[in-house]
Amino acid sequence: MDLLRVLELYSGIGGMHYALKESSVSAEVVAAVDVNTTANEIYKHNFTNTPLLPKTIEGMTLQDFDKLNFDMILMSPPCQPFTRIGLQGDVTDPRTKSFLYILDLLPRLSKCPQFVLLENVKGFETSAARDALLNTLRQCDYSFQEFLFSPTHLGIPNSRLRYFLIARRPPGCFSFQTSAEIMEGFPRPVSSESSDNPAVPNNHPTPSDSESKSSGPIIFKLETAQELERKRNQDSQETVRRLQEFLREDDDMDQYLLPPKTLLRYALLMDIVQPSSRRSVCFTKGYGHYVEGTGSVLQSCVDVDLESVFKSLELLSDEDKLMQLLRLKLRYFTPREIANLMGFPEDFTFPEHISVKQQYRVLGNSLNIHVVSNLIQLMMS
Numbered sequence: 085m086d087l088l089r090v091l092e093l094y095s096g097i098g099g100m101h102y103a104l105k106e107s108s109v110s111a112e113v114v115a116a117v118d119v120n121t122t123a124n125e126i127y128k129h130n131f132t133n134t135p136l137l138p139k140t141i142e143g144m145t146l147q148d149f150d151k152l153n154f155d156m157i158l159m160s161p162p163c164q165p166f167t168r169i170g171l172q173g174d175v176t177d178p179r180t181k182s183f184l185y186i187l188d189l190l191p192r193l194s195k196c197p198q199f200v201l202l203e204n205v206k207g208f209e210t211s212a213a214r215d216a217l218l219n220t221l222r223q224c225d226y227s228f229q230e231f232l233f234s235p236t237h238l239g240i241p242n243s244r245l246r247y248f249l250i251a252r253r254p255p256g257c258f259s260f261q262t263s264a265e266i267m268e269g270f271p272r273p274v275s276s277e278s279s280d281n282p283a284v285p286n287n288h289p290t291p292s293d294s295e296s297k298s299s300g301p302i303i304f305k306l307e308t309a310q311e312l313e314r315k316r317n318q319d320s321q322e323t324v325r326r327l328q329e330f331l332r333e334d335d336d337m338d339q340y341l342l343p344p345k346t347l348l349r350y351a352l353l354m355d356i357v358q359p360s361s362r363r364s365v366c367f368t369k370g371y372g373h374y375v376e377g378t379g380s381v382l383q384s385c386v387d388v389d390l391e392s393v394f395k396s397l398e399l400l401s402d403e404d405k406l407m408q409l410l411r412l413k414l415r416y417f418t419p420r421e422i423a424n425l426m427g428f429p430e431d432f433t434f435p436e437h438i439s440v441k442q443q444y445r446v447l448g449n450s451l452n453i454h455v456v457s458n459l460i461q462l463m464m465s
């Protein structure tokens with residue numbers, strides 16, 4: 085059988101390529117396109133034989149695309165125009181330009197690819213860019229399904245709620261009943277459907293991905309009873325694996341310990357987890373640099389009770405505060421540990437000169453490989 089020809093747009097460090105490999109679909113990436121020099125270096129280091137085009141997507145002509153003669157597009161366009169914390173420039177944001185360019189090209193290709201998979205942030209589903217995407221797909225005769233999905237749905241102790249769309253056009257059709265609703269679980273195959281609701285309830289109970297603060301009296305560490313209860317609930321979900329399965333200590337672990345200045349300034353705002361926890365918050369590109377909202381930190385000294393450290397911390401002098409906090413031995417997750425949580429295989433490595441900060445940055449921009457691999461299989465089954 086001929087290999088399926090895949091075009092990987094916004095390829096970054098190759099999350100889509102790894103997902104394709106994991107899906108076991110007989111395919112080859114005929115071109116990967118990205119403008120980021122660091123990401124491209126890492127991509128090339130791991131996929132030496134894949135043609136990598138270090139250019140902007142809008143710098144490629146219709147003829148360039150036609151020559152690649154691809155059957156599938158895998159893409160994760162820049163998400164800043166759609167994030168809740170961003171300005172939500174949507175289609176007016178210059179970073180959406182290349183995506184709109186792809187939508188303009190798609191109907192004009194001499195051969196429309198049979199499959200399209202897109203990943204973006206939660207928030208994309210309410211954007212004008214998404215409306216433009218659906219219009220183009222309809223115009224080109226695609227069937228499609230949208231999803232909001234987090235690795236926690238697959239039993240992975242990391243929240244990374246993302247929007248996904250899978251699309252396919254004839255010949256062939258999806259093996260499940262599509263729905264106009266955004267699915268939050270995997271659909272069941274058409275043959276085993278027994279109700280009007282095509283989406284299968286998640287195999288794994290889903291710890292909430294909402295990290296939003298709730299109101300109410302603070303119990304400790306600026307957290308309310310409701311927030312503490314939510315975290316305890318997440319930790320009791322036995323179908324979700326424990327973080328310790330993903331931890332991998334480096335030779336030089338001291339570099340990951342949180343420095344005193346950071347501890348004193350941000351201790352109350354950090355999301356702290358233990359190796360036995362079954363949860364962690366989404367790791368973003370600012371991890372290891374900014375503390376608030378960029379990812380969880382790990383309490384490596386587990387004999388110390390977290391609550392006892394935080395209970396009356398505010399009443400202490402800075403010196404005593406620091407003494408208390410240091411007992412927890414709080415550290416950042418290493419890039420390898422984050423890569424493990426995101427499903428990168430053992431053979432994925434960084435070139436030696438790529439700094440830890442750069443590693444966090446590119447990983448924060450990437451995606452969960454197991455989630456995408458499952459969606460590729462679903463799209464093609």
Ligand SMILES: C[S@@+](CC[C@H](N)C(=O)[O-])C[C@H]1O[C@@H](n2cnc3c(N)ncnc32)[C@H](O)[C@@H]1O
Pocket residue numbers: 094095096097098099100117118119120123139140141142159160161162163182446449450451
């Ligand atoms: C969300 S990240 C995708 C990450 C990728 N899926 C991965 O696994 O690393 C978006 C990527 O798009 C690239 N990018 C942004 N605008 C681009 C453009 N106009 N042309 C080509 N690449 C672009 C960025 O450099 C970045 O690597």
